[in-house]
Amino acid sequence: MTAADRATAQRAQLDGDEIDWAPPPPPEEPREPRRRIFGDRVGSVEILAILLVLLVIFRGPIADAISDPRLQTWTTVFVSVMVQAVPFLVFGVVLSAIIAVYVPQSFWARALPRHPALAVPVASCAGVVLPGCECGAVPIAGSLIRRGVTPAAALAFLLAAPAINPIVLTATAVAFPNNPEMVVARGVASLIVAMIMGWLWLRLGKAEWIRLPHRPDIDGMPKGRAFWASVRHDVVHAGGFLVLGAMAAATINVVVPERWLQTLADNPVLSVLALAVLAVLLSICSEADAFVAASLSQFSLTSRLVFLVVGPMVDLKLISMQAGVFGRRFAIRFAPATFAICVLIGVGVAAVVL
Structure with a gap:
């Protein structure tokens, strides 16, 4: 270092600056990004390809299993439940999205009475004008609660809509x-049950029992995007639990022997309980359960009325969907209470009307 350089360095130190005389490090060469052997992620196309390969490899054992009559019965029941339920589930999901996106929250304040006890019968009677089944009523009830409708009124609508609509x-x-x-x-008994359950919720229900699944915030979205976001959300939650319920119903149909039904039909008390439980297990859509009830001619009209009242309000697929939309804490309380009220009101109405 020359004398001039030393003088410059001393002046820089006096000014508070520090000079690093070390040579700068050599620039790093850009590294080539590591390539994954199987791509970024395994998508639905890859999964489908793997399933097709497995089907080809194990086609012999699969063909033998499908030829089993019990498995064929299971498949028939499962497909029939899904075919009956899916159109109304889609209808309910679309209507739920319309309520969530296009209907302002102030509308429900004007449409329903302010007092919750009066809102329950009004919401129950509103089910008369909505053609649908229990699969569509579940997402609609969840959307109503999100829009500020009192849970008692939304639950009364949930029970009444699939049971007393014109179809x-x-x-x-x-x-x-x-x-x-x-x-x-059927209409009178179902309407009474819906109102009683709504009023019971007002008296005994707790807000923490209902845990609606997290829904993406759609308030700031354009209405078109918000609509489809709401549809996708409800299909994932309600549709998945519908599949589980349909699988459970198909399994019960295969496991329970038909000769048990004839034995129970001879006892008046057991016949009522048997058809009530059968309605839960079969999980038939409310638009088709009347024909099943009519075919059970060995049972009394009272037993078959209880079957028709219980079915649209408590069944395996409905319990599964309620657990998915409202939470398990809600389902394990609401379903047994509804079942008991359905049996009592069904027998009472049958004694007066039939």
């Missing part, structure tokens, strides 16, 4: 042409 009552009249009183009995 269900018309199907009941067609299934029981010689017993038109069954239509009146």
Whole structure:
């Protein structure tokens, strides 16, 4: 270092600057990104390809298993439940998205009475004008609660809509042409159960029992995007649990022997309980359960009325969907209480009307 350089360094130190005389490090050469052997991630196409390969490899054992009559029965019941339920599930999901996106929250404050006890019967009667089944009513009820409707009124609508709408009552009249009183009995009993459960929720229900799944924030989205986001969310939650419920119902149909039903039909008390439990296990859509009830001719009209009242309000697929939309804490309390009220009101109405 020359004398001039030393003088410059001394002046820099006096000014508070520090000079690093070490040579700068050589620039690093850019590294080539590491390539994954199987791509970024395994997608649905890859999964489908793997399944197809497995089907080809194990086609012999699979063909033998499918030829089993019990498995064929299971498949038939599962497919029939899904075919009956999916159109109404889609209808309910679309209507739920419309309620969430296009109907302002102030509408429900004007449409329903302010007092929750009066809102329950109004919401129950609103089920008359909505043609649908229990699969569509579950996401609609969840959307109503999100929009500020009191849970008691939303739950009353949930129970009433699939049981007293015009399609269900018309199907009941067609299934029981010689017993038109069954239509009146079913409508009255179902409406009473829906109102009682709504009022019971007002009295005994707790807000923490309902845990609605997290839904993406759609308030700031354009209405079109918000609509499809809401549809996708409800299909994932309600549709998945519908599949589980349909699988459980198909399994019960294969496991329970038919001769047990004939034995139970001879006892008046056991026949009522048997058809009530059977309605839960079969999980038949409310638009088709009247024809099944009519085919159970060995049972009394009272037993078959209880079957028609319980089915649209408590069944395996409905319990599964309620657990998915409202939470398990809600489902394990609401379903047994609804079942007990359905049996009691069904027997009471049958004693008066039938």
